[in-house]
Amino acid sequence: MSRERSSREPQIPAGGRPHDEPICVRIAAAVKLTGIGRSTLYELIKAGELETVKVGRSTFIRYASLKRLFEKS
Numbered sequence: 001m002s003r004e005r006s007s008r009e010p011q012i013p014a015g016g017r018p019h020d021e022p023i024c025v026r027i028a029a030a031v032k033l034t035g036i037g038r039s040t041l042y043e044l045i046k047a048g049e050l051e052t053v054k055v056g057r058s059t060f061i062r063y064a065s066l067k068r069l070f071e072k073s
Contacts, residue, residue, distance in 0.1 A: 024053055024060035034066060044069070 031038055041061070044050045051065040 022063050024062050025066070027059055027061065030061045030066060034070075 025033065027038060027041060030036070030041055034041075036044075041050065045052055045059075045061070049065075049069060051062040053060045053062065
């Protein structure tokens with residue numbers, strides 16, 4: 001039997017992920033992705049150049065703000 005999809009269910013591609021890009025990344029992942037050091041990332045956060053989200057004690061950087069940082073250059 002086939003199951004009928006509801007129009008409210010998100011369409012997930014064959015790869016299993018709904019989007020190609022993450023919403024947020026942890027500081028360590030941002031260091032690996034960009035090559036920017038931890039200290040510099042924290043300075044950019046403090047200067048308002050990067051958007052962050054706190055979840056508990058963890059800090060996440062919005063992926064879109066990382067992309068915008070490099071689009072400015």
